[in-house]
Amino acid sequence: MAFTGYLSKFSLAEIFEFLEQGYKTGLLSIRTLKDDRNQQADNHYIWLRQGRIVAAANRLDGRGLVSMIVRRGWTSENVATEKFQASHGRMAMGLCLKSQGLLTAEKLTLLFRAQIMGQVSPLFELENGKFDFDFQASIPTAEMTGLSISTAEATLKGLRSLRNWSALTAKLPDITSGISRKTGTVPHLQLDSQESKVWEYANSHTSLNEIAEQLSIPVEKTRQIAFRLIVSNLAEEAFILGTPKKPIIDQNQEFADLDSTNGFGELLSHGFASHLSTFNSNQPAYALNSQERETPLEQKKVEPIPSSAHQINVSQSFLQNLVGFLKTKVES
Structure with a gap:
């Protein structure tokens, strides 16, 4: 069972939101579409378990994570492979090497951050790409550190570092709209200073244009922040009714x-x-x-x-x- 689509219709942020809310488990594959047919398309793979990201790579041979470890000089490929095979693949590669003293908890965290954000963050800029999610795909322990991250948190971090918003411009909320909180409690996700300020104005009757003016933040930047809060399932767009227009015919x-x-x-x-x-x-x-x-x-x-x-x-x-x-x- 799988579902497919194009990033021109559904952004990666929206796909992540759907997968997290549905607690989906499986493999999300993204294949870039090149304008030049002579160019080779890039493939990206993100594995999820119950709506949380557990691994990411640009290959399916099970060598992505170990190559990252070797490049950092933390151990050799032969040693890492031998230790992992000794566990018969029942344990995540990262936890296996940590249990053998080859990785510290700090290195494991850094490795996971580099694996996820290095593979996922650039994908938010894609305008042309095809995706499919395979619910039946197994999760390779050789690509797992043993850590996981919610798609909402990955979305927030990925969009914060986004420099080119052209792929998402059409999906940003309108400046005449506001945003309303989906929860009255403090967000479970750690917001940065600007996100926290915009969150305070998520009252459903203050427009983004007014929020930008109050906070002295560019309107386009305010729209981007609001979009991050929306796709992270913290808020939703609120349409503000303006003054009724005068009938065309009196x-x-x-x-x-x-x-x-x-x-x-x-x-x-x-x-x-x-x-x-x-x-x-x-x-x-x-x-x-x-x-x-x-x-x-x-x-x-x-x-x-x-x-x-x-x-x-x-x-x-x-x-x-x-x-x-x-x-x-x-x-x-």
Whole structure:
């Protein structure tokens, strides 16, 4: 069983959030997509257990972690391999070497930090990449230090060091939105100074634009911090309702074109109200007097005309609109 997708649709931060909330176990594989087909695509592998990251590498031969140990000069590859094989692979490589005195607790922590952040942090900048998560994949103990980190913490650390945000710009919350806390308690994750300040304004009614102004932080930086809090499952975007927009068409001006300047003259609602029944027939609703009055054009009024007078056909759609207008005038 597996699910796949593209980083252009789902960012790594969003994928991590999904995997942690679902306590997923398996292998997350990410393959970069190159524009130049002659270039070889890079592959990255992240293993999770119940939603927590336990190992990461750019290879599947089980030699990623031991090569890191050897490069640091902490032991030789032969010694590390021999000690690990003696445990029959039942123990994580890091814990196995620590139990043999080849690694200290401090070195193990540094090794895990370099393994996870060195492999994971650069992936947040990817704009083109395909991912899939295999729920059935086993976790290789040869790549494990024995330590783990939540995806939320890995996301926070990875995004803090992110220099190019172009892949995530479209996913940042709007400056007119605010953020609201998902919990009223102090965050379980360690926030930096700016994140803590923005967290204090996570009250669902202060916009990011206002937060940026209050804290003297650039608006774009504020949006990035808010995004980190959101994908770390500490907050959520809150849409703030602004002042209602003025209707495009004013009700009082709906039929403003029916005035003296277009030849219809001033409409008498009470006069037409008495003849509303005529609009239900197939006959023309009204007729215009063939003789011009002496009164100015601005004061002309449309009056019912005897049926013997010359009549003008009027479209049904116009009559229906006119009826609606007159009804509003009568009711008012």
